[in-house]
Structures are given as structure tokens and as C-alpha cells.
Amino acid sequence: MNNQVQIRKFKKVLVANRGEIAIRVFRALNELGITTVSIYSKEDRYALFRSKADESYPLNPEKGPIDAYLDIDTIIKIALAANVDAIHPGYGFLSENPDFVDACERNGIVFIGPSSQIMNAMGDKISSKKMAIDAQVPIIPGVDYAIKDIDTATKIAAEVGFPIMLKASNGGGGRGMRIVNTMEDLEKEFNEAKNESKKAFGDDKIFIEKYLRAPKHIEVQILGDNYGNVVHLYDRDCSVQRRHQKVVEYAPAFSIPDETRQIIFDSAIRLSQAVGYRNAGTLEFLVDADNNPYFIEMNPRIQVEHTVSEEITNIDLVQSQILVAEGYPLDSDEINIKSQDDVHCDGYSIQTRVTTEDPANNFMPDTGEITVYRSGSGKGIRLDGGNAYTGAVISPYYDSLLVKAISHDRTFAGAVRKSIRTLQEMRIRGVKTNIPFLINVLHHPTFVAGKCYTTFIEETPELFQ
Numbered sequence: 001m002n003n004q005v006q007i008r009k010f011k012k013v014l015v016a017n018r019g020e021i022a023i024r025v026f027r028a029l030n031e032l033g034i035t036t037v038s039i040y041s042k043e044d045r046y047a048l049f050r051s052k053a054d055e056s057y058p059l060n061p062e063k064g065p066i067d068a069y070l071d072i073d074t075i076i077k078i079a080l081a082a083n084v085d086a087i088h089p090g091y092g093f094l095s096e097n098p099d100f101v102d103a104c105e106r107n108g109i110v111f112i113g114p115s116s117q118i119m120n121a122m123g124d125k126i127s128s129k130k131m132a133i134d135a136q137v138p139i140i141p142g143v144d145y146a147i148k149d150i151d152t153a154t155k156i157a158a159e160v161g162f163p164i165m166l167k168a169s170n171g172g173g174g175r176g177m178r179i180v181n182t183m184e185d186l187e188k189e190f191n192e193a194k195n196e197s198k199k200a201f202g203d204d205k206i207f208i209e210k211y212l213r214a215p216k217h218i219e220v221q222i223l224g225d226n227y228g229n230v231v232h233l234y235d236r237d238c239s240v241q242r243r244h245q246k247v248v249e250y251a252p253a254f255s256i257p258d259e260t261r262q263i264i265f266d267s268a269i270r271l272s273q274a275v276g277y278r279n280a281g282t283l284e285f286l287v288d289a290d291n292n293p294y295f296i297e298m299n300p301r302i303q304v305e306h307t308v309s310e311e312i313t314n315i316d317l318v319q320s321q322i323l324v325a326e327g328y329p330l331d332s333d334e335i336n337i338k339s340q341d342d343v344h345c346d347g348y349s350i351q352t353r354v355t356t357e358d359p360a361n362n363f364m365p366d367t368g369e370i371t372v373y374r375s376g377s378g379k380g381i382r383l384d385g386g387n388a389y390t391g392a393v394i395s396p397y398y399d400s401l402l403v404k405a406i407s408h409d410r411t412f413a414g415a416v417r418k419s420i421r422t423l424q425e426m427r428i429r430g431v432k433t434n435i436p437f438l439i440n441v442l443h444h445p446t447f448v449a450g451k452c453y454t455t456f457i458e459e460t461p462e463l464f465q
């Protein structure tokens with residue numbers, strides 16, 4: 001199958017991102033003997049990640065703190081001047097932007113991720129739903145087209161039955177979703193959703209889905225090479241969310257029945273193969289109270305919570321991304337995944353996202369200087385960070401993630417205890433953090449039983465005590 005193998009070894013790679021994920025990718029590159037290049041905004045000129053790279057270059061200081069990292073022309077110019085072979089996009093920023101993929105390809109730079117065609121097909125929620133239907137993957141009742149006017153919205157809502165969810169096709173990061181409970185609310189919510197989507201995501205494509213009450217969010221990590229081979233690295237349970245954003249994630253999704261998990265794995269592989277997916281990707285599903293799984297979207301990039309899949313499978317996903325982009329097949333000696341049977345699931349891993357959000361103040365991000373920073377550590381603990389150290393200044397410009405604390409143990413209960421112990425060891429002064437809140441989540445019997453659902457946090461006031 002792999003007699004057409006073409007390898008292009010990378011000597012130098014630019015990471016078009018910042019913070020913890022930039023450092024995570026530099027580490028992977030470094031271990032592969034590849035020179036690392038960082039880019040940074042004016043606001044990040046003292047940030048730690050830039051000094052972790054072998055070379056580092058400033059972005060356009062005229063652009064804002066976010067826009068600097070979205071400035072394709074400047075990034076490509078820097079990449080060409082530094083003579084890099086490839087760009088890793090991390091997550092967020094340009095990681096799901098097909099124009100960026102095309103710009104890389106036009107300039108002879110390998111984009112470490114899927115092709116722009118796949119990104120176009122899977123990047124927006126409506127078209128990925130269409131692909132799922134074609135691949136006979138179960139989806140949530142609703143429509144797979146953009147709803148233009150209120151008359152159509154009314155008709156569809158009546159068919160689907162309330163409550164429904166209005167979703168922006170290009171929404172992301174938990175934004176661009178509205179729950180509508182009654183027909184009386186529909187027109188107002190529909191118009192507002194359209195306007196909001198236009199402003200936030202550049203178009204007003206809205207579709208309707210049945211709103212599932214208290215589902216679990218289960219996702220499958222997949223890895224594909226350039227030759228049509230795809231494996232999964234088991235599932236993650238990301239049901240502990242606040243405002244549709246993940247707070248604690250773990251792998252594997254042990255509390256879902258095996259039959260349901262098998263449907264999800266098979267669906268993920270089938271859909272990935274149907275679209276010719278390559279590189280790392282995640283297929284997200286919601287599972288209802290009767291354990292029916294429904295595909296919701298695909299993320300064509302590395303995710304914040306990739307770490308827990310790495311822990312249970314002992315596969316370095318970021319290194320695998322790089323090797324796949326160099327052209328290595330999964331069964332090559334470098335990647336060494338000869339078949340799905342080679343992907344073993346060993347123990348349990350939990351990731352908690354330590355942020356500078358203040359749980360006592362509606363999770364407002366706190367800023368300022370960290371005056372004391374001591375982390376936890378010990379057997380079975382991995383910390384992926386980079387923004388946090390004594391003397392670091394937390395700015396208001398970027399997301400509030402300080403460090404990801406990841407535990408790994410033979411049992412889930414053991415992983416819970418390790419996570420709690422590590423969080424208790426941490427001393428962070430000068431900025432408020434969500435650590436006490438995370439500890440409350442980890443102690444909660446519903447969490448320990450693996451029974452959390454997506455509205456668990458908002459329905460559990462004792463977590464805030």
C-alpha cells in the first residue's frame with residue numbers, strides 16, 4: 001500500500017502560535033532534531049515561549065495582539081526569510097483557516113495538518129454534517145443547510161420540536177449557540193443569532209438542531225497518514241464544561257457502554273476515511289441519556305486536551321503530526337503504529353485547565369504579576385504550560401490558561417487523587433486562579449463516577465463553595 005511513500009525531512013519548522021501549545025510543539029520538534037522558530041506579537045515580547053525556540057521573530061507591531069497572529073502575509077514572509085520547511089499552527093488562531101493552508105502550499109511550505117479541501121469540507125458545521133450523513137454517521141435531528149428566513153426557521157423548529165438549538169455554522173470556542181425553548185422566542189433569537197454570527201464569524205449561516213438535555217460530550221482522537229491509513233487513539237470525555245467550554249477532560253470515556261463507544265469509534269474512522277483525512281483530528285459526539293451517540297463536528301487540528309490521549313496510548317501526537325507531514329506512513333519505523341491493534345489503552349488520564357479565572361467573581365479573568373509560582377509534580381503528573389512562573393505578568397489580551405495539569409494512573413480513582421494532590425501542591429499568588437473550583441469538581445461524586453454531563457457545572461452550585 002505504501003510503495004508511493006515520499007518523505008521530505010524537515011530541518012526547520014515555524015510554530016504560528018503562542019503560549020503553552022507553542023512550547024508543546026517546540027518540545028516535539030526538538031526531540032526530532034528539528035530547529036524551532038517562534039513568532040510573537042508586541043504584547044508577547046517578554047513571553048516565555050519565544051525564548052524556548054531556537055529563533056524568534058516579531059510580528060507586525062501595528063496589528064493588535066490577536067490580529068498579529070492572524071496576519072498570514074507577515075507570517076509567510078517570516079517563514080520564507082527564515083527558510084523553514086513547515087509550519088505548525090497549534091490550536092486557535094490560523095489552525096482552521098484554509099486560506100492559510102493554501103498560502104503555505106503556494107510558497108512551498110508544508111502545513112502540518114490536513115489539506116485545505118478537507119478543512120473547507122469539515123471546517124464549518126453544516127458541511128461536516130453533510131459529510132457525516134453521507135458516511136452514515138448518526139447526527140442530531142435538525143437540518144444540514146443554512147436557514148435563510150424566519151418562516152423556514154418556524155417550520156423546521158415545529159418539526160424538530162422544542163427545545164432547539166440555533167447554531168452558527170462557523171461558530172467555535174463555545175460561541176454562536178442559542179437554546180430556544182418556545183415558538184414565541186424564536187423570531188427574536190433567530191434574528192439575533194444571525195446578526196451575532198455575521199459579526200463574530202464573518203457570515204450569517206445559521207442552522208437548527210434539536211437541543212439535547214444533559215448529554216455527555218465524547219470525542220475521538222484520530223490520526224491519519226498521507227496514504228489513507230487512519231487509526232483512533234480512543235475517546236475522551238469532555239462533559240465538564242462551562243458555557244460550552246471544556247474545563248476538565250479525561251480519557252478513556254469509561255462510563256459509556258462499550259457498544260456505544262464502538263459505534264463512536266467506527267463512525268469516527270468511517271468518516272475520516274470517507275473524507276480522506278490526514279494528520280491529527282478530533283470527531284466530537286454528544287451522547288444522550290439513552291446512550292445514543294450523535295456526531296456534532298470535526299476539529300481538524302490538535303486540541304488542548306490531546307494530552308490525555310497521549311498519556312493512555314503512549315503515542316506522542318504532536319510528533320506523529322510532524323512525522324506524518326514529513327510523509328511517513330503510520331506503519332513506518334518512525335511512527336510505529338502497524339495497525340489499530342498497536343494502539344493500546346493503558347490506565348486513565350485527567351487534564352485540568354488551571355486558569356486565572358476567579359470562580360468567586362463569575363470566572364472573570366484576573367491579570368497582573370504572579371508573585372509566587374510553585375507547581376505540583378511527582379509520579380504520574382505532567383504539566384504543560386509556559387505562561388506561568390514567578391515574576392510573569394499575565395496580560396488581558398489572550399486566553400487565561402496558565403497550565404494544564406495532567407495525571408495518569410492505573411485506575412480512574414487514582415488519577416482523580418493524583419490530580420487533586422497536584423492542584424493542592426500548587427502555590428500561585430498575585431493572580432486569582434480557578435484551582436479551588438477544580439478541586440471541588442474532582443471531589444464531586446458525580447465526577448468520580450464518570451457521570452458528568454455538559455450542564456453539570458451550572459446545575460451544581462456546591463462547586464462554587
Ligand code: ADP
Nearest residue numbers: 165171172173174175209210211212217244454
Ligand atoms: P464549538 O465549536 O463552539 O466547540 P460544539 O458544536 O463543539 O461547539 O459544541 C460545544 C458544546 O455545546 C457541546 O459540547 C455541548 O455541550 C453543547 N452543544 C452543542 N450542540 C448541542 C445540542 N444540539 N444539544 C445540547 N448541547 C449542545
